[in-house]
Amino acid sequence: MNNTITETNFNFPGQQSVYKGKVRDVYALEDSRLVMIASDRLSAFDVVMPKGIPYKGQILNQIATKMMNDTEDLVPNWLEATPDPNVAVGRKCEPFKVEMVIRGYLSGHAAREYKAGKRQLCGVAMPEGMKENDKFPSPVITPATKAEQGDHDEDISREDILKRGIVSEEDYITLEDYTRKLFKRGSEIAAERGLILVDTKYEFGKTEDGKIVLIDEIHTPDSSRYFYKEGYEERQEKGEPQKQLSKEFVRQWLIQNNFQGLEGQKVPEMSDEYIASVSERYIELYEKITGEEFKKADVSNIQQRIEQNVLEYLK
CATH class of the missing domain: 3.30.470.20 (ATP-grasp fold, B domain)
Incomplete structure (x- = not known):
């Protein structure tokens, strides 16, 4: 699955530190800005699954961006820009x-x-x-x-x-x-x-x-x-x-395959067919939640695409 992004190792100008969460990697810059990259990692029962889900990071990032824009009149948020389908840039917060x-x-x-x-x-x-x-x-x-x-x-x-x-x-x-x-x-x-x-x-x-x-x-x-x-x-x-x-369908599949993140349990093998079906479910979620058609970003070289878009924005 080389059309997914499961790990990032960028070095942006003015970069001070990197925090890697279950799904997002956050790069802190010296001008009090954060570059948050939504990866295609899938986490369930507090465990990150071995394979990424195509377009998942783009879907999460774009839903979150849209919802932040739709609520900013009520509650202020950290977001400044989304220079790439998988990336959000905003203010550093405690x-x-x-x-x-x-x-x-x-x-x-x-x-x-x-x-x-x-x-x-x-x-x-x-x-x-x-x-x-x-x-x-x-x-x-x-x-x-x-x-x-x-x-x-x-x-x-x-x-x-x-x-x-x-x-x-x-x-x-x-x-x-x-x-x-x-x-x-x-x-x-x-x-x-x-x-x-x-x-x-x-x-x-x-x-x-x-x-x-x-x-x-x-x-x-x-x-x-x-x-x-x-x-x-x-x-x-x-x-x-x-x-x-919701992500519940993934949890249910894992439970049926005897996995709930408990000690000694092994993550079941996810076939390429199953991963494609999860990707399709996420696209369906996107379209239902936003009311818009999902447009797949170019995933021929995600790392390069992200790096170029972020560097262009930071100029």
Whole structure:
């Protein structure tokens, strides 16, 4: 799969450091700017899969860019430009060490906790008598602490965040306010496309002049779960699984092939056919979420393309 980008080793002018995440590589420049490259790496259960997914980085980067542009009237964000389909350039920020997870529906992790008998998640009460994928009376914020490398993110309550001094109360009130505003707008955008924004996570940082801004990605299939609106009610009434638009289909395939990221488990072999099908699903996600046709970038030499476009922009 030489038409994917799974590793980067660039040396841009004024480069100070490189941070390599599960999916994105972030290059810090001396002028307080960051060059963030969305790779084609696929991560599930906190494990990066051995093969890349064609066009995945482009898809995530372009959805995030579009959604940041569509919400910047509500919440300021870090983004300055996207000089390449896989690249975002923006202001350097000090990230908050919490992920702001917001849930409109009892799905995924929340549903698993509920099934296990818990009626509180991150200090937030969940009503009795709910079934999986039911809508909450109003969206609930269930933060997670950002894990140090390799560890899983952990649920944390608002009280613990403040008690441990992870975020000041003044800043946390802003984070909650921004999270609710973004989720409301994201839900409205989804509804226009015949989708339901089920849950998502937002990450925030502080600029050098102390301004809180939205960073990383927003409303992508890697950070969010979507259902199709059509047939949602009928499926709930019949107790059927919802039709999803998210990375969940990859997780389900891995579970069926006996992999959940647990010790001693081996990542199942992904055939070229399977990888092509995952790529097609991501393209479908892009088109549904944005309402636009996906235009494949030239992938004959991605490394060279990215380098040229970034150098041209930095001039």
